[in-house]
Amino acid sequence: MRSLGEAQKCWAQLDDFTTLDHVRTYIKEHGTAGPSLSGLRSVCWKAFLLFNSLDRDTxxxxxxxxxxxxxxxxxxxxxYIENPNEVETAVDPLSESEESPWVALRKDEELRNEIYQDVERCMPENLYFRQPSTSTMLLDILFIFCKLSPDIGYKQGMHEILAPILWVVERDAVDCGEEHGNEDLAILMFDAKFVEHDCFTLFGLIMQGARSFYEVPGADAKPTAGLRSPKVSRSLDSPLIVRIKRVYxxxxxxxxxRLAExxxxxxxxxxxxMMKWLRLLFGREFPFDS
Incomplete structure (x- = not known):
């Protein structure tokens, strides 16, 4: 996190830009480390993914x-994950009935345990990701995303897409306290109370494009035999394999x-x-800050 003064100084730099195309061109030339966008990486991500506009009135x-x-x-x-004692039911907690809230709660706990195994291993060299508060945010965001996407569920690698989002949003955040209202857009944008909320939103928007990399073919689909199988057979493959074959x-x-040969x-x-490259959006192929 940073001070409110630092954040407001960075915020003023937005006045140098009029459109998202202007921002895009600047980033291509200078990166988000350029002097006019320093400290505004999370704002750029929100502008491109959530707002789709540089019109700050909206x-x-x-x-x-x-x-x-x-x-x-x-x-x-x-x-009920956070307060299991509040489950209101007369059903025996040991019941295996599919209608039992206890069965649903146990399934949720199993899902969270599966996710946590990856969260625990996330970015082991970075102390930020060893903090309990960070682990909890990663776990809760991924759990809620998976509950909303039962067709995909949790797949290994999702935590590595979320981790840089959390890193960036929290680094840009400001502990505004209770004395500041929401009338100041800069304060609203960087408010540390909503780091988890904003990370979930950005992660969900990114996964709209990346979720197909985690899909698998239907149960009746059969994988294609060879690497250079006829292109018509690609319809039997997962979207990820189709993409890999197209590139390759x-x-x-x-x-x-020459390289292809x-x-x-x-x-x-x-x-x-290529599976790792695409699923992690090249997240392991470049320095973390890049």
């Missing part, structure tokens, strides 16, 4: 709506035929490296 209502929505989800989906079989030979001759299976 930001406050959009941001508050997203935070209210997450708070409602949190209260509903974590109510269609694009790479055009861009770098070398990998093919050596029987290098592209899934070995």
């Amino acid at each position: 930001w406050s209502s959009t941001l508050q709506s997203s935070r209210t929505a997450y708070q409602s989800l949190r209260e509903h989906l974590l109510k 079989e269609d694009y790479l030979p055009l861009v770098d035929p 070398h990998l093919s001759t050596g029987d290098v299976v592209p899934q070995l490296f």
Whole structure:
């Protein structure tokens, strides 16, 4: 976190930009470490993903709506996880009936344990991710996302997409206390009380595009046999495998035929490296701050 003064100084730099295209061009030339966007990485992410505009007149209502929505989800989906003694039912806690709230609660606890195994291993070299408060936010966000996406559930790697979001949003945040109201947009944007809310929103928006990388074919689908199988058979593969094949079989030979031939001759299976690249959005291929 940083001081309110530091955050407001960074916020003033937004006046240098008029449109998202202007911001995009600047980032391509200077990165988010450029002097005009220093300390505004989380703001840029919200502008591109959530607001879809640099018109700050709309930001406050959009941001508050997203935070209210997450708070409602949190209260509903974590109510009995956080307060199991409040379960109101006459059903025997040991009952295995599918209608028993205790069965649902045990399934939720199993899901959280599965997620926590990855959260525990997240970025082991970074002390921030060893803090209990950080682990709890990662766990709760991923759990709620999975409850809203039962068709996918939790898949290993999702925590590595969420981790940089949490890192950036919390670094930009400010402990505003209770004396500051929501009339100041900068204070509203950086308020540390809503780090978890904003991270959930950004993660959900990113996963709209990335979720297909975690989907699997239907139970009746059969995987294609060879690496260079007919393209019509791609409909039987997961969206991730289809993407990998497209890159490996269609694009790479055009861009770098020598490399394509070398990998093919050596029987290098592209899934070995491209599954990680795509699922983690290249998160392990560059320095963390990049």
